[in-house]
Amino acid sequence: MTITVTGASGKLGSLIVRQLLQKVGANDITLCVRDPKKALLYQELDVGIRQIDYDSPESLQQAFTHTSRLLFISSPHMDDTVRIRQHSHVVEAAKKANVEHIIYTSFAFPEKSDISLTHLHLATEHAIRTTGIPYTFLRNALYADFIAQLGLGVATRTGELITYPGIDGFNSVTREDLALAAANILTNNAHKNQTYELTASRPWHFADLVQALTEITGAPITHREDSRADNWLYRFLSRIDTTSTTNDLETLIEKPTVSLYEAVRQILTDKREDNTRTK
Numbered sequence: 001m002t003i004t005v006t007g008a009s010g011k012l013g014s015l016i017v018r019q020l021l022q023k024v025g026a027n028d029i030t031l032c033v034r035d036p037k038k039a040l041l042y043q044e045l046d047v048g049i050r051q052i053d054y055d056s057p058e059s060l061q062q063a064f065t066h067t068s069r070l071l072f073i074s075s076p077h078m079d080d081t082v083r084i085r086q087h088s089h090v091v092e093a094a095k096k097a098n099v100e101h102i103i104y105t106s107f108a109f110p111e112k113s114d115i116s117l118t119h120l121h122l123a124t125e126h127a128i129r130t131t132g133i134p135y136t137f138l139r140n141a142l143y144a145d146f147i148a149q150l151g152l153g154v155a156t157r158t159g160e161l162i163t164y165p166g167i168d169g170f171n172s173v174t175r176e177d178l179a180l181a182a183a184n185i186l187t188n189n190a191h192k193n194q195t196y197e198l199t200a201s202r203p204w205h206f207a208d209l210v211q212a213l214t215e216i217t218g219a220p221i222t223h224r225e226d227s228r229a230d231n232w233l234y235r236f237l238s239r240i241d242t243t244s245t246t247n248d249l250e251t252l253i254e255k256p257t258v259s260l261y262e263a264v265r266q267i268l269t270d271k272r273e274d275n276t277r278t279k
C-alpha cells in the first residue's frame with residue numbers, strides 16, 4: 001500500500017506525515033513537495049519523495065503512480081479560479097495514474113455559503129466524483145489560528161477585546177486534530193465515499209474567548225462589540241458557516257477535540273516564541 005501526500009511540506013501536511021509515520025512503515029509513504037529541499041527532514045527515512053507542482057500535470061501523474069490512497073491537500077493559491085485549474089490537474093492525474101482512493105481536504109459546510117472559496121471546494125468535490133474513484137471528503141472547519149487575527153495582543157494590553165457586532169459562535173479546529181483524523185482515515189479501509197464535517201463538537205463564543213484569555217494571562221479581559229472594528233476578517237466570517245458543528249472529528253480521533261483554552265494558550269506561546277526569535 002502506498003499513501004501519497006500532496007502539500008507534505010505545509011503546516012497541515014507535515015503534521016499528517018508525522019502521524020502517518022507512527023502508524024505505517026516509512027516505505028509505505030510518498031511525500032509530494034514543490035521544493036525537495038523542504039523534504040530534507042525526511043531524507044534519513046525510507047519515505048518516497050516526489051517533486052510536484054499543481055501547475056504541472058506531468059509531475060502529478062508521475063508522482064501518483066502506484067498510489068493506493070492519495071491525500072490531496074487543497075492548494076493555498078489566493079485566486080480560486082487558478083485553484084480550480086490546479087485542482088483539476090490533480091484530479092485528472094489521479095485518474096490517469098489509477099489512484100485507488102482520493103482523500104481531499106475540503107471546507108466545512110460549503111453548501112451553506114456563497115463565496116468563491118466554497119464554490120472551489122464543491123467544484124473540486126464534484127470533479128473527484130466524476131472520476132468514479134472512491135473518495136473521502138475532509139471538510140475542515142476554520143483553523144483555530146484565525147483567533148490570532150482577532151487582536152489578542154491589544155486585548156491583553158487594554159483589557160478589552162473589541163469585535164464587530166453580530167458575528168459570534170465558532171466551530172474552529174486545530175490542525176493537530178485534523179491531522180490525526182486524516183492519518184486515521186489514510187490508514188484504514190473503512191471511509192470510502194464518506195463526507196465528514198470536521199468541526200469542534202460545540203461552538204465557542206467571544207465570552208469563552210475572553211474567559212480563556214483572562215485565565216491564561218491572569219489579567220481581567222472583557223468583550224465589547226463595536227461596528228468600527230470592521231475589517232476583512234469579519235466580512236469573511238460573516239459569509240461562511242462558522243457555527244454549525246458535528247461530532248465527526250471527535251469520532252474520527254476517538255477523543256475530545258483540542259479545547260479553546262488550549263488553542264489560545266498555544267497561540268500566545270507561539271507569539272511569544274516569534275517575538276523572542278525576532279529580537
Ligand SMILES: NC(=O)c1ccc[n+]([C@@H]2O[C@H](COP(=O)([O-])OP(=O)(O)OC[C@H]3O[C@@H](n4cnc5c(N)ncnc54)[C@H](OP(=O)(O)O)[C@@H]3O)[C@@H](O)[C@H]2O)c1
Pocket residue numbers: 006007008009010011012013033034035038052053054055073074075076077105140141142143
Ligand atoms: N480551514 C482553514 O481555515 C484553512 C486556512 C488556510 C488554508 N486552508 C487550506 O488548507 C490547505 C492546507 O493548509 P496549510 O496550513 O497546511 O497550508 P500551507 O502551510 O500553506 O501548505 C500548503 C502546501 O501546498 C503546497 N503548494 C503550494 N502551491 C503548490 C503548487 N503549485 N504545487 C504543489 N504544491 C503546492 C505548499 O508547498 P510549499 O511548501 O512549496 O509552498 C505547501 O506544502 C491550504 O493549502 C488551503 O487550501 C484552510
